[in-house]
Amino acid sequence: MTILKTIVLAGVATACAFSAVAETAPAANTLGTPPPLTAFSKLPAIDEVALSPDGKRVALIRNAGGERFLMDIDIDKNDFKAMRVGGVKVRSLFWGDATRIILISSQAAYLREFVGGKDEYYSGQILDLPRNKTFALFDKTGGFYPIVMGDFQRVKIKGEYRVTASNTKIENEGLRSLYNFDLNTGRGRVMDEVPYHVQNWIVRGDGEIIARAEYDRDTKIWTLRYHQNGKWRAIYSEKQMLDAPSLVGRGRDDESVLVYINAGEKAGNYYEVFPDGRFSEPLDTKGSNVGTFYHPATGKLAGFINYSPDGPAYTFFAPDLANLPHLIEKGMPDYTYRKLVDMSDDGRQIIVYGEGPGDPGTYYYIDYTTKSFKLAGQTRPDVPSEWVAEKRKVTYKAADGLEINGYLTLPPGREAKNLPLIVLPHGGPESYDDIRYDWMSQAIASRGYAVLQPNFRGSSGYGDSFTEKGYGEWGRKMQTDLSDGVRYLAKEGTIDPKRVCIVGASYGGYAAMAGAALDPGVYRCASGIAPVTNLKKMIAYEEESVGYDKQARRVLYWKRFLGDESRWAEVSPDLKAANITIPIQLIHGKDDTVVPIDQSYRMRDALKKAGKEVDLILLKEEDHWLSREPTRVQTMDAVVAFIEKHNPPY
Numbered sequence: 001m002t003i004l005k006t007i008v009l010a011g012v013a014t015a016c017a018f019s020a021v022a023e024t025a026p027a028a029n030t031l032g033t034p035p036p037l038t039a040f041s042k043l044p045a046i047d048e049v050a051l052s053p054d055g056k057r058v059a060l061i062r063n064a065g066g067e068r069f070l071m072d073i074d075i076d077k078n079d080f081k082a083m084r085v086g087g088v089k090v091r092s093l094f095w096g097d098a099t100r101i102i103l104i105s106s107q108a109a110y111l112r113e114f115v116g117g118k119d120e121y122y123s124g125q126i127l128d129l130p131r132n133k134t135f136a137l138f139d140k141t142g143g144f145y146p147i148v149m150g151d152f153q154r155v156k157i158k159g160e161y162r163v164t165a166s167n168t169k170i171e172n173e174g175l176r177s178l179y180n181f182d183l184n185t186g187r188g189r190v191m192d193e194v195p196y197h198v199q200n201w202i203v204r205g206d207g208e209i210i211a212r213a214e215y216d217r218d219t220k221i222w223t224l225r226y227h228q229n230g231k232w233r234a235i236y237s238e239k240q241m242l243d244a245p246s247l248v249g250r251g252r253d254d255e256s257v258l259v260y261i262n263a264g265e266k267a268g269n270y271y272e273v274f275p276d277g278r279f280s281e282p283l284d285t286k287g288s289n290v291g292t293f294y295h296p297a298t299g300k301l302a303g304f305i306n307y308s309p310d311g312p313a314y315t316f317f318a319p320d321l322a323n324l325p326h327l328i329e330k331g332m333p334d335y336t337y338r339k340l341v342d343m344s345d346d347g348r349q350i351i352v353y354g355e356g357p358g359d360p361g362t363y364y365y366i367d368y369t370t371k372s373f374k375l376a377g378q379t380r381p382d383v384p385s386e387w388v389a390e391k392r393k394v395t396y397k398a399a400d401g402l403e404i405n406g407y408l409t410l411p412p413g414r415e416a417k418n419l420p421l422i423v424l425p426h427g428g429p430e431s432y433d434d435i436r437y438d439w440m441s442q443a444i445a446s447r448g449y450a451v452l453q454p455n456f457r458g459s460s461g462y463g464d465s466f467t468e469k470g471y472g473e474w475g476r477k478m479q480t481d482l483s484d485g486v487r488y489l490a491k492e493g494t495i496d497p498k499r500v501c502i503v504g505a506s507y508g509g510y511a512a513m514a515g516a517a518l519d520p521g522v523y524r525c526a527s528g529i530a531p532v533t534n535l536k537k538m539i540a541y542e543e544e545s546v547g548y549d550k551q552a553r554r555v556l557y558w559k560r561f562l563g564d565e566s567r568w569a570e571v572s573p574d575l576k577a578a579n580i581t582i583p584i585q586l587i588h589g590k591d592d593t594v595v596p597i598d599q600s601y602r603m604r605d606a607l608k609k610a611g612k613e614v615d616l617i618l619l620k621e622e623d624h625w626l627s628r629e630p631t632r633v634q635t636m637d638a639v640v641a642f643i644e645k646h647n648p649p650y
Contacts (some may be wrong), residue, residue: 031386031413039382040443041636043068043629046377049363051351052095053154053296055344058351058365058376059101061090066629072101072129075365075374081129089627091122094342096154097161100183101127104148108591108623111145113170115547120593120623124148124165126186135186137165141179145170151178151200153299157207164191164203180207200247202257205299211257213247217549224259226275235277238264242556249294252301252317256280258292268464272301286315288463295321297345309405309434309461310393311337320347328352331366331373335359337436351376358385360437380437387412389445391435396488398457398481402469405462406454406485407433408494409441411649419450420499420649421489423482423515423523426453427506429470430561432461443636444503448649450495456481458561472563474535475514475571482511483522498524501647503639505529506595506624513573513603516580525646527585527639530595530624533603534575535568541596574599577606584614585642587635589622615642 042063049060058073068088073080085103092104103125110118123146124137139146144167151166162180169175176198179188192201192209199213212232214223222244223237236259238245243263251258251272259273269282270292287306295302295318303316314325324340324347332338335354341363343350348369355361361379366372392408410416422444426433433453441451455461456478458470470478482502490497502523504512509531516526532538539558546552562568569575584607588600600616607614617638622631 034446044379051342053345054098055349096163116545121147141188155207398484409445409451411445421495423502425504425508425511429458429507432459454485501525503527517573517576525583529587533599534572574602574606578610586616589619592624594624
């Protein structure tokens, strides 16, 4: 497989791979025999790539032979150090300084003093590979569990790099604390401690706190407080049951902070807010699904990222970064998806990620000082280039005329005509599928199926109005948006409407069960991974998770999306099990803290009571996101065996 692309920077082409992480391209395979499913379903070979602030070192997670390692790579010396991380569920990593790495991981646990029962808790570690030392954040800080709740930032206090993180006191869950940690010893120092709910803090690069956002769960008042001359002042507040503002980060100057407004006349815009409470004009974000980018050296707002199903688009107004998007696009012309992953403090060295025809994903290190690049690693070196399935954008009309966009992945080596189809709706449901390589759709396509991933109403990525069209439409128009896609592809002659199954996870799992129970005659089989199956019980679980607060924002969010409670039973698949006439597969992680395993038990029991065919597979030590490789592989093997049995590809 030849996937190393030549990147041309200012007329200079250089190819120099990291000896520590570059892959040797395997021999090409014929299309007669697909690669094993594990080539698609195992964890990526390279993941969570980060660049040191001086641009001289790269940290990444390497998966080799079922073992996971943290790699600390010296770019100039082509040398590296490694630390085995085993089965730890790595969520992110970043550099604390030029030599120490901060690793954020998670695990499901029950903490007695915290409401909501078992939950997925995060921990942070300072990893000093050169000295072979490790420190856990909050481990040596009295009154806390060694967990973290966010507010991570690299700061430099009196010439010394430190890392910030927040936590909650064990004996006082309402007392939120912000600390900074010594990278040499792991010891923490309190920066702020508040006896009521703080959402987040904004901290300057020198360690000075600028502002914090608070939300009073009783009064429903969101407050922005500014810190100046050693005192806190409330400079803005508004009452919101659900759509409270968000304190996002720093503004473009030394004093302002960035706030996103979710409701009212200012809704849908970012504003810079100044110490006296003044709001700027709404900032031009050039899109509706927009994130922020901060300058790595100053921490100030440097630009916006327009997220869309077609891939991210960057707009930088910081002068030293303004031309960066053009340089990346020019240097990676053959890629259909490009992402800026990380950069050095001076912006001269960057890590970029790209996907394109024949390339399921490659990380590159680019140095604009020397006009060169190095291959940092390939995500899926065991997938031959000819088995990277084509992914097309499709657009069709729903029954009520609403335009639905989505993606169609076609089986390699087969004509796009009269194909068997798997409908693969995304989770969320306020999320979206995009042009990126998707391991599950690629695995299924490699077995001879076309795979449709519709961005049904209720999805994000197409503006708030499109999302709001999904409110109250679980099991209704959100469901028929999927089968309307099947009918569209059948009319086009692309698929055989008699050979269609549905597979999905989380909300997608709900859609799979609802497809069988509420939209009969479309699918031959349905597989639900961690599916919601009873809406009333799911909301009860959400209420329990927030201490039975029925007015909690999390609960109100779901009630708004689900619509009229009196109609929930109509669209709960477990209550409609008697209507199901096709084989059902259920797969659920035992450590799932998002959709409780009880949802699958309910569906299984209802189907058995109705005398229907059902198979429930329980995944040991697995969470909601299929984070562990053994159970991810197990899931994909089970799904493919199920659809091949009930909807043969040939």
